[in-house]
Amino acid sequence: MARKAIVRDEVVRAATRLFKERGIRGVSLQDIADEVGLTKGALYHYFSNRDDLLRHVFGDWITREFEALREHTSGSESATAKLRDYVRYHVSSVVNNVDLYSLSFSSEMEIPPDIRAKFRRLKRQSDEVLKEILRQGMADGELEARDEKVIAFAIDGMCNWLFQWYTPEGPKSAAEIADDFIDLLLRGLLRNDSSGPVETDRQHDAVGRAEYHARAIRFHSERLEQLLPGLASSD
Template sequence: MNRTTVAVKKPARWADAVPAREAQFETKRRALVREAARAFGRRGFHNTSLEEIAEALGVTKPALYRYVRTKHEILHEAKSIAFDSGAKAREMAFAASEDPIERLRLYIIHYIDLVTSELGSYAVLAEPVTSLPPEYADPIRARMREADRALRDMVQSAMDAGFIPAGDPKLSVAFFMGAINHIARWYTPDGPLTGREIGEIFAGFVLNGLRGPGPQPT
């Protein structure tokens, strides 16, 4: 009896190939944003051209246009990375502890660590949203409101649990995020402290400030 062998055609592995190309594209785009952030930090957003960013990356300007179209798109992407880092920091803090004050401490440490490692030099984050046209500024403002609400809830939980005195969570968040965001003015990855070390120091400053002065010696 003759047996006929039927060759089974293997399906094309689109599921494997497409994500690999997309991941490669995203990796290069992130590298571009990091280099642009460094350039903006050195020279300022308005004083840095796409030509200078392309030169720093060792690519032509047409090659650069494969990943971004304008400086505004780069600034929007850098700010989006910062908000992604904030969301991840909150997630890590909530996964690690049920203690409201410990969650706040961990959030500060993780946020500073993540945003400095992601962007290298994140002075670009000090650039105001008003530098962006509406199509980029509006989504960023929406994320700012979302992040602010989440942090106010964290502070309110610490107040409700009695870890810090009752007060206005809005002002508390403005106090410590203003200090944290000011790091963008002076931080450099070549400095003596890592992002995580700065985060741990700032977390101590913030919690001590929110708790207020302790008993005064007589």
Template sequence: MARTQGSHSDITGPRIRAAARALFARHGYAAVSMRQIAGEVGVQAGALYNYTSDKQSLLAELMREHMDDLLAARAEVKSGQLAPLDALEGFVRFHIGFHIERPDEVFIAYMELRALEPANFAEIEALRRQYEDELEGILRRGAEAGVFEIEDAKITTLAVIAMLTGVNTWYRKGGRLSLEEVEAIYWGMVRRAVGA
């Protein structure tokens, strides 16, 4: 919807997304109303519809934004030019480092997929597959070169991503281990899991 000149859409739109992100992560998508989101932003509930058509569109936009950011950041890494073992280590460290800075986005992206309507689900799932395909490609290259011993590249891909994403459920800055130590430990586990 077009905004009128002098409006604050460049301020209010991001505030609405930030409020929705925090509320969805804290309470779950199903438990959050548009009225609650409006209350967090300090606008009337009806004003939200100047920025989004409905709560479902807002959820899909948050997930799309997260996946677009992830794919853009990953595109800067030229893993295809690296040996499979180096590419896999880079992927492991990248995944942990990128996701640890975005706990709300990660929670929503993984836990609220079930809340997406079919068309939105298909779009987000296609973006997720792009990211998974890179890791699967690294694993296939490594297996073909005799560097990795894996039974099924797709299943290994999903298992590795699930394991790496799990760091978000327990890691806290200032804890017993630094992020670099956690990355090193996880890299060791992944390396052993693929028989490298």
């Protein structure tokens, strides 16, 4: 990597750290130059002004993250597999960019308007990736038919909030936390065995189970209808 690129990356990391500690408005270019051992004049060889630096801190980051998200969720066919890929990547993204996630939520209004608009646009596109996964799963019968917008907000909120409490020294790794999130999404909290707690509304619970099994029967019946002709022709 060329020296200029190395210095630019070092400046971006230092700026991100200072922005988190003092807030975006509380950090000057001189502060950032001092942090990386440059003169303020030398800093202009890498960034034309403070807004240009902010564009690289936020704009480049969110663009890279969105492109990587699309790549990580495009390799699987089933919606369930895509949902797992989405959650794993989102959790990894947060824990590897805690400072940037913290700034994006706490100091968004201090970001230059054009970068803020780009950030919001890419965030909407990211939300749409998740909602499309949910719609696919509901259409295919893999997932419960619910409001995909509400579910998408719940999933993103669960993952995003890691910036508030995750620590690398914690009892669980990012991968283990992602697996916990996935298990919660796909299985829920209620126990399905007979030793579980008795529901307060047994009739409602029985109807819910019957509807679930009816959907499962329809789903597997459709899959059998698709598979049987191919199996018969192979005999």
